[in-house]
Amino acid sequence: xxxxxxxxxxxxxxxxxxxxxxxxxxxxxxxxxxxxxxxxxxxxxxxxxxxxxxxxxxxxxxxxxxxxxxxxxxxxxxxxxxxxxxxxxxxxxxxxxxxxxxxxxxxxxxxxxxxxxxxxxxxxxxxxxxxxxxxxxxxxxxxxxxxxxxxxxxxxxxxxxxxxxxxxxxxxxxxxxxxxxxxxxxxxxxxxxxxxxxxxxxxxxxxxxxxxxxxxxxxxxxxxxxxxxxxxxxxxxxxxxxxxxxxxxxxxxxxxxxxxxxxxxxxxxxxxxxxxxxxxxxxxxxxxxxxxxxxxxxxxxxxxxxxxxxxxxxxxxxxxxxxxxxxxxxxxxxxxxxxxxxxxxxxxxxxxxxxxxxxxxxxxxxxxxxxxxxxxxxxxxxxxxxxxxxxxxxxxxxx
Amino acid sequence: xxxxxxxxxxxxxxxxxxxxxxxxxxxxxxxxxxxxxxxxxxxxxxxxxxxxxxxxxxxxxxxxxxxxxxxxxxxxxxxxxxxxxxxxxxxxxxxxxxxxxxxxxxxxxxxxxxxxxxxxxxxxxxxxxxxxxxxxxxxxxxxxxxxxxxxxxxxxxxxxxxxxxxxxxxxxxxxxxxxxxxxxxxxxxxxxxxxxxxxxxxxxxxxxxxxxxxxxxxxxxxxxxxxxxxxxxxxxxxxxxxxxxxxxxxxxxxxxxxxxxxxxxxxxxxxxxxxxxxxxxxxxxxxxxxxxxxxxxxxxxxxxxxxxxxxxxxxxxxxxxxxxxxxxxxxxxxxxxxxxxxxxxxxxxxxxxxxxxxxxxxxxxxxxxxxxxxxxxxxxxxxxxxxxxxxxxxxxxxxxxxxxxxxxxxxxxxxxxxxxxxxxxxxxxxxxxxxxxxxxxxxxxxxxxxxxxxxxxxxxxxxxxxxxxxxxxxxxxxxxxxxxxxxxxxxxxxxxxxxxxxxxxxxxxxxxxxxxxxxxxxxxxxxxxxxxxxx
Numbered sequence: 001x002x003x004x005x006x007x008x009x010x011x012x013x014x015x016x017x018x019x020x021x022x023x024x025x026x027x028x029x030x031x032x033x034x035x036x037x038x039x040x041x042x043x044x045x046x047x048x049x050x051x052x053x054x055x056x057x058x059x060x061x062x063x064x065x066x067x068x069x070x071x072x073x074x075x076x077x078x079x080x081x082x083x084x085x086x087x088x089x090x091x092x093x094x095x096x097x098x099x100x101x102x103x104x105x106x107x108x109x110x111x112x113x114x115x116x117x118x119x120x121x122x123x124x125x126x127x128x129x130x131x132x133x134x135x136x137x138x139x140x141x142x143x144x145x146x147x148x149x150x151x152x153x154x155x156x157x158x159x160x161x162x163x164x165x166x167x168x169x170x171x172x173x174x175x176x177x178x179x180x181x182x183x184x185x186x187x188x189x190x191x192x193x194x195x196x197x198x199x200x201x202x203x204x205x206x207x208x209x210x211x212x213x214x215x216x217x218x219x220x221x222x223x224x225x226x227x228x229x230x231x232x233x234x235x236x237x238x239x240x241x242x243x244x245x246x247x248x249x250x251x252x253x254x255x256x257x258x259x260x261x262x263x264x265x266x267x268x269x270x271x272x273x274x275x276x277x278x279x280x281x282x283x284x285x286x287x288x289x290x291x292x293x294x295x296x297x298x299x300x301x302x303x304x305x306x307x308x309x310x311x312x313x314x315x316x317x318x319x320x321x322x323x324x325x326x327x328x329x330x331x332x333x334x335x336x337x338x339x340x341x342x343x344x345x346x347x348x349x350x351x352x353x354x355x356x357x358x359x360x361x362x363x364x365x366x367x368x369x370x371x372x373x374x375x376x377x378x379x380x381x382x383x384x385x386x387x388x389x390x391x392x393x394x395x396x397x398x399x
Numbered sequence: 400x401x402x403x404x405x406x407x408x409x410x411x412x413x414x415x416x417x418x419x420x421x422x423x424x425x426x427x428x429x430x431x432x433x434x435x436x437x438x439x440x441x442x443x444x445x446x447x448x449x450x451x452x453x454x455x456x457x458x459x460x461x462x463x464x465x466x467x468x469x470x471x472x473x474x475x476x477x478x479x480x481x482x483x484x485x486x487x488x489x490x491x492x493x494x495x496x497x498x499x500x501x502x503x504x505x506x507x508x509x510x511x512x513x514x515x516x517x518x519x520x521x522x523x524x525x526x527x528x529x530x531x532x533x534x535x536x537x538x539x540x541x542x543x544x545x546x547x548x549x550x551x552x553x554x555x556x557x558x559x560x561x562x563x564x565x566x567x568x569x570x571x572x573x574x575x576x577x578x579x580x581x582x583x584x585x586x587x588x589x590x591x592x593x594x595x596x597x598x599x600x601x602x603x604x605x606x607x608x609x610x611x612x613x614x615x616x617x618x619x620x621x622x623x624x625x626x627x628x629x630x631x632x633x634x635x636x637x638x639x640x641x642x643x644x645x646x647x648x649x650x651x652x653x654x655x656x657x658x659x660x661x662x663x664x665x666x667x668x669x670x671x672x673x674x675x676x677x678x679x680x681x682x683x684x685x686x687x688x689x690x691x692x693x694x695x696x697x698x699x700x701x702x703x704x705x706x707x708x709x710x711x712x713x714x715x716x717x718x719x720x721x722x723x724x725x726x727x728x729x730x731x732x733x734x735x736x737x738x739x740x741x742x743x744x745x746x747x748x749x750x751x752x753x754x755x756x757x758x759x760x761x762x763x764x765x766x767x768x769x770x771x772x773x774x775x776x777x778x779x780x781x782x783x784x785x786x787x788x789x790x791x792x793x794x795x796x797x798x799x800x801x802x803x804x805x806x807x808x809x810x811x812x813x814x815x816x817x818x819x820x821x822x823x824x825x826x827x828x829x830x831x832x833x834x835x836x837x838x839x840x841x842x843x844x845x846x847x848x849x850x851x852x853x854x855x856x857x858x859x860x861x862x863x864x865x866x867x868x869x870x871x872x873x874x875x876x877x878x879x880x881x882x883x884x885x886x887x888x889x890x891x892x893x894x895x896x897x898x899x900x901x902x903x904x905x906x907x908x909x910x911x912x913x914x915x916x917x918x919x920x921x922x923x924x925x926x927x928x929x930x931x932x933x934x
Contacts, residue, residue: 001790002847051764095455098754103594127591159762163448167763200591201764205757210453214890221888225881232876270823273893276885277830277900280878284837287873319844322790323837326783330833333779334826339771341445341764342826349830 004318011313011361012306012369018362022251025355029258038261041268041344044215046208047091048101051201052109054084055168058198063088063112070108071101080340085201095207102205113197122196123189124168128152128159131193138192144184154180167199218272225279226250233283237290244367245286248359252282256352265344274348281327282356285320286364292316293368305372309365324357404924407917414909415804418811439814441572443821445892446769448762449588452597453755456581459497460750461553462541463489466500469523469539473504476518482511485535498546502527502539509534550580556749558583561600563745568596582755591761597754599738602708605747606663606681607656608691608725611702611714614650615639622649640710650711652704657694662687664723666743668736671728677736679727681743688723696720707739772825779829783836791843793933797918798839801910805835808906809899823896831903837874838911842867843934856932860919868912875904 042049052058063086064077076089092101110122121134132155139146146154161178162169172189175181226246234242253275260267292312300308313320331353335346422439426432444451466489477484485506492499507515519529519539527539541549554577561583562575570587578584585600587593612634616622622636623629630636635654638647666681683691695703695717704714705727712727730736784802788795809828813820846863854862879901886897923932 001792053763095753095755098757099597102757106594125592127589129589130592163762163766165763166767167761199761199763200759201761203757203759205754207753207755209455210755217888221884225884228880228884229877232880236873269890269893270826270896273823273885273889273896276881277878277896280881281834283877284874287877288841288870291870291873315848316844319840322840322844326786326836326840327830327833329782329786330779330829333775333782334829337771337775337778338826339768341768341822342771345823345826 002318003321004314007314007317008310009314009317010310012310012366015362015366018358019366022255022359022363025255026251026258029255029262032258032261036261036264038257039264039266040211040215041266041271042089042204042206042211043269044211044218044267045091046206046211047089048098048105048206049202049204050088050102050105051203052086052088052198053167053201054086054198055170056084056197058084058086060086063109066108066112067105070104092205092208095209098205098207102203106200109198110196120192120194123158123172123193124162124196124199128155131155131158135188135192138188139185142184142188144182144188150180154185157181162199167201168197169195171195214269218269222253222272222276222279225276229279229283233287233290237294240368240371241290244364244371245283245290245360247367248286248364249279249282249356251359251363252278252352252356255355256348259351260344260348263347265347268344270342270345271348274345274352278349278352278356282352282359285324285357285360288316288320288323289313289360289365293365306369309368313361313365320357320360324353328353401920401924404917404920407913408921411804411914411917415807418807421811421814422807440810441817441819442765442769443819443824443892443895444586444588444758444765445760445822446765446820446825447588448591448760448765449586450590450593450757450759451587452585452593452600452757453578454583454585454600454752455494455755456553456557456583457494457751457753458550458553458581459492459494459500461549462492462497462500462546464749465541465549466502469502469527472522473502473519476522477515480514480518482515482518483508498541498543498550500541503532504537504539506535507537553749554581554583557752560745560748561585564600564741565596567741567745583752589762591759593757593759595734595738597757599742601752601754602738602742605708606658606727606743607706608658609637609652609656609704609706610694610698611704612651612653615648615714616650617646617648619649622651626651637704637706637709637711640707640712648711650704650714652706652711656706657703658683658687658691658725663743666740668733668740669726670733676728677730677733679730679736679739679743681725681727681740683723683725685723692720692722768822769825772822772829776825776829776832779832783832787836787839791934793922794843794919797915797922798836798843800918801839801915802832802835804914805903805906805910806832808910809903812902812906813899818898819895820899821892821895823892824899827896827899828903831900831907834878835903835907835911838867838871838907839915841870841874842911842915846932846934850932850934857923860916860923860932864912864916871908871911875908879904 058079060077060079064075067075067077067088067090071090073091073093075091076087078087078089079085080087088105090101090105092098110125121130123131126134129152132151135155136151139151157178157180158175161175165174169175172186172193172195175186175189176183226249229249230242230246232242233245256275256278257267259265260271265271289312292315293309296308296312296315297305300311303311328350331346331349334342335350338346422436423432424435424439426435470487470489474487483506484504486503488503490499490501490503504515515537516529519527519537523529523539526542526545528542530538530540532538558575558577565573565575565585565587570589572588574584574586576584576586587596590596613625614622616625619636619638626634630651634651636649636651638649641647662683664682664684666679669678669680670676671678698717699719700716702714702716705712705725707727727739730739780802784795784799787798791798806828809831812818813824818824842863845867846859849859849862850856882897882901882904886894886901889897919932
């Protein structure tokens with residue numbers, strides 16, 4: 001099977017509508033950033049973020065008002081769409097609030113749902129060691145013969161069962177099939193533990209200091225990576241190729257960041273990881289095209305640079321589309337099935353791969369032509385590799 | 400088959416075997432296989448559940464401590480040499496300006512200037528630099544090299560103390576790592592509510608025993624009044640630890656302790672056989688025990704204050720001569736007694752700690768993440784392989800084999816390098832699958848082009864690999880460069896992503912170029928005169 005067999009599109013002839021589209025996209029994103037602002041994840045702005053899963057539909061409003069009464073500053077309580085999960089975000093202005101803040105959320109939630117008011121341990125929110133600690137005595141009293149190792153294994157098995165079943169047990173009877181759980185053990189569990197209506201999935205507390213540090217590092221890393229690209233491409237090709245490639249990649253980064261603001265998605269550490277990966281990956285298509293331009297420039301000397309570039313893009317079109325398409329497929333798989341945690345990451349990849357592919361054709365290549373036109377109209381010189389320089393110059397004079 | 404192809408196949412076979420060994424070892428049963436797999440594929444805290452904490456050492460504490468020691472010693476030396484002075488003080492630098500610590504000396508009479516200089520030079524000249532502020536005032540600042548040494552020492556000491564504390568919990572695979580110049584990263588797998596551990600790590604736990612000179616008093620003022628408003632130089636006032644809502648009381652204590660934190664040899668929680676309450680027993684070093692025995696012998700019926708972190712815990716009366724044993728009573732329960740013992744054993748921190756970042760993941764979210772990672776991985780592989788088979792027919796199988804080997808090498812390298820697999824790391828593996836076939840596509844398209852240009856099959860394959868090679872290197876270098884910056888700047892999970900991606904790309908050069916080529920050679924060698932290639 002073959003797509004794009006012997007195509008002959010005039011890519012450069014149609015560059016303006018596409019450059020226009022790029023400008024519109026970039027402008028839209030940055031206007032959105034200027035007006036709405038950038039949404040940072042807690043990695044960068046600092047704050048506390050707690051994710052809870054409930055057995056039933058979560059009482060979002062109730063949680064919000066309970067927390068607003070106890071905590072200073074901005075608090076956001078949101079239900080994750082389509083799931084009985086709640087994301088609580090609070091801000092932290094000072095490192096000193098770090099501990100208190102988390103503890104306060106914890107206590108408020110526990111108080112609200114009355115899960116451990118009786119002094120009994122909440123199985124849905126305790127680790128296997130805590131469970132073992134609390135069950136040791138009651139199990140002994142109930143006459144369940146267990147060695148210390150058995151007890152640890154039993155509690156580990158209960159925790160593992162809970163982890164595999166969404167983290168929430170609604171009744172101790174559910175545990176009947178778990179290794180080591182006898183009817184007697186269930187009885188002890190029922191008498192000595194409670195099952196709260198929610199479980200804490202994750203907690204992240206980041207001080208503003210680390211946030212600011214990470215923000216600075218993220219920007220620096222991106223700039224260094226772009227600089228690294230520029231140097232490498234300039235070394236392998238010619239400096240104008242490096243500039244063109246870096247401008248194209250920078251354009252991809254800008255548009256992707258803009259999209260995050262447009263869709264109101266928070267920028268987190270993993271998103272920056274995706275952006276940096278894109279800086280490297282978007283380069284790939286550009287290099288494939290540039291490689292071919294260089295090769296063609298050696299062979300067809302009578303053609304104008306514009307024609308050579310068009311020819312090169314057409315020749316490499318099927319591999320450009322295929323390579324990007326295949327990587328896009330895996331990024332899509334991550335986006336669709338990778339879950340909440342990787343959502344921003346995979347969104348950045350999906351958007352970035354699409355924009356990156358298009359920019360290597362419609363942004364990077366036109367820059368080469370612009371440069372040549374700027375240096376002097378009609379001279380089909382620019383680019384051949386250094387070794388070819390003299391030959392092409394000679395030809396330029398003849399032409 | 401040519402001997403060249405045979406050698407290539409042997410190399411590939413060897414790589415496969417080494418990889419499989421790295422991942423599952425040499426299992427003799429299914430259970431052992433699963434066991435080895437779990438041991439070799441180390442999951443990060445975001446996948447298996449657990450916490451990671453970043454704390455910053457408040458370096459200024461160490462510098463202030465250093466200055467306080469100088470002030471103490473200088474006061475003694477000046478008194479001994481009968482040099483009068485108005486005041487000895489230090490500034491109070493922030494974290495950022497910790498090494499700008501200064502000791503200010505005022506009111507040294509001009510006639511004693513020479514003696515004063517000599518004393519300072521002899522005692523502190525190797526560490527401090529003295530500048531003259533005016534005729535009577537002087538300032539000591541730290542030598543830059545000494546400031547560096549203090550920072551390094553403080554970091555090492557803090558790491559040691561924290562390691563001891565963490566180890567005493569017996570958590571498997573927990574780790575304490577240095578992060579930057581003044582931060583410590585603690586990873587606690589399996590602990591998703593680190594509140595108690597956090598509190599313990601932060602506790603300075605400096606235990607001191609002092610002679611009681613007066614008290615308890617209801618307030619600091621009252622204590623001062625008992626001494627007619629002038630506190631003797633050899634005394635100090637410390638509050639009692641607040642317990643159960645009763646207000647703090649104040650004691651007048653001797654300034655120098657009888658027993659210091661470093662005099663402790665051991666501490667452990669014990670249950671009082673009579674009251675049933677929990678207590679912490681401590682044992683003194685031989686040296687301190689001698690001192691303590693002498694002191695208690697001379698002070699029978701006097702009171703002794705047990706002071707923890709500058710708070711008086713209790714002030715029992717000395718009933719008899721005590722040598723090397725002591726007990727801290729009146730504790731909240733087993734946990735508190737055990738924690739106190741642990742903190743006493745670990746020793747005190749040279750500087751306080753501030754938490755900057757705390758991340759905990761419960762085991763159920765970790766299990767979800769693994770599941771989602773697997774599903775997206777499988778979906779990605781199926782999509783990529785299907786497309787390759789449709790588009791390149793038989794050669795698609797070639798690419799698929801290379802792809803599988805690529806993933807195998809990647810996982811094996813992670814296992815050999817004892818790297819930790821994080822959720823972004825899994826994303827890195829999945830992304831590698833997508834990027835890995837890119838190289839195959841570049842080569843295959845090149846071969847098609849050569850075939851179209853009329854080259855014979857063998858020559859086309861040769862040219863395809865040859866011409867695509869440099870392009871492949873170029874594309875890989877750019878991604879690896881950006882991953883390096885990602886590694887330098889990223890933290891925990893993100894580093895995991897950068898590592899997997901880079902390993903994947905290196906493995907890819909081997910599989911896409913070497914392995915794929917070998918498979919082609921092998922396939923073509925089978926035909927007498929290679930005329931067709933399913934591509």
